[in-house]
Amino acid sequence: MPRGRQRRGQRPPRDSRPERDLSQWNPKTKLGKLVLGGTITTMGEAIASGLPIREPEIVDILLPETEDEVLDVNMVQRMTDSGRRVNFVITCVVGNKDGFVGLGRARGREVGPSIRRAIDNAKTNMIEVKRGCGSWECGCFRAHSLPFRVVGRSGSVEVSLKPAPQGVGLAVGDVAKSILRLSGITDAWGLTRGHTKTTVNYALAAFEALRKTAAVKVPGGLAERLKIRQGAEQVYVHKLAAASVAAESAAAPEEPELTANGRIEGTDLAEEASEEKKETTEKTEDEADDKVEKP
Numbered sequence: 001m002p003r004g005r006q007r008r009g010q011r012p013p014r015d016s017r018p019e020r021d022l023s024q025w026n027p028k029t030k031l032g033k034l035v036l037g038g039t040i041t042t043m044g045e046a047i048a049s050g051l052p053i054r055e056p057e058i059v060d061i062l063l064p065e066t067e068d069e070v071l072d073v074n075m076v077q078r079m080t081d082s083g084r085r086v087n088f089v090i091t092c093v094v095g096n097k098d099g100f101v102g103l104g105r106a107r108g109r110e111v112g113p114s115i116r117r118a119i120d121n122a123k124t125n126m127i128e129v130k131r132g133c134g135s136w137e138c139g140c141f142r143a144h145s146l147p148f149r150v151v152g153r154s155g156s157v158e159v160s161l162k163p164a165p166q167g168v169g170l171a172v173g174d175v176a177k178s179i180l181r182l183s184g185i186t187d188a189w190g191l192t193r194g195h196t197k198t199t200v201n202y203a204l205a206a207f208e209a210l211r212k213t214a215a216v217k218v219p220g221g222l223a224e225r226l227k228i229r230q231g232a233e234q235v236y237v238h239k240l241a242a243a244s245v246a247a248e249s250a251a252a253p254e255e256p257e258l259t260a261n262g263r264i265e266g267t268d269l270a271e272e273a274s275e276e277k278k279e280t281t282e283k284t285e286d287e288a289d290d291k292v293e294k295p
């Protein structure tokens, strides 16, 4: 687990994140209603619809097996009229380990609730990753790695991810490793430049790189040859609508496009990152002690 600026003893126990009761869910967005009503039954369809995923319950229903991981717990302090205010900025990754992964951040005065909100934000910021076997050293034609080389940037950090043959594992830093693992990629080579100790930028850059796999359109023949797979291998179909799916499955799946939502969420994250930078410059003298423990 990457440490970032996290301090000892601040990570709350896992059971502080209770399961949501989905039977009480009353969707407010169009996509939410389509999912609960059973018109949209897979995460691939939800993303292909182009509708923004604004409610985390959508992901809870369509991808019930998601795992989450806290990538960074960052404490920021700010002086106000009434004294010192301590806030936590949490960065979380969520994924089904099979083609879908999301990155989210949240800030708040308490760690536990902020983690829950960061996980929910990650769920509303999911991307569909293209996987494949793009390594000429492998040629196994299983979707275990990246289909081609991708590069992502955030702040000073640049992350380049390359296809690797089976057995290499995730030859990347801890933060990128968590993101790749939850996206379902098991073998990859990574190259990073810049200040990767800034966990947030490292995570954003790795996530942007994965987003590129979704954005690149691959001609059908090549996709077939490289065994490129978009999204999940084992498609989970929302049970409520099992009957209506059979009828719909005849329709050809649409080519998913990079949704406007993804872009907007991405910029939100970047904005928040820069906002945080501002706040860290306002750190008080007490905070200077913390800086010492960083190399």
Ligand SMILES: [Zn+2]
Binding pocket: 133, 134, 135, 138, 139, 140, 141, 142, 144, 164, 165, 166
């Ligand atoms: Zn391979």
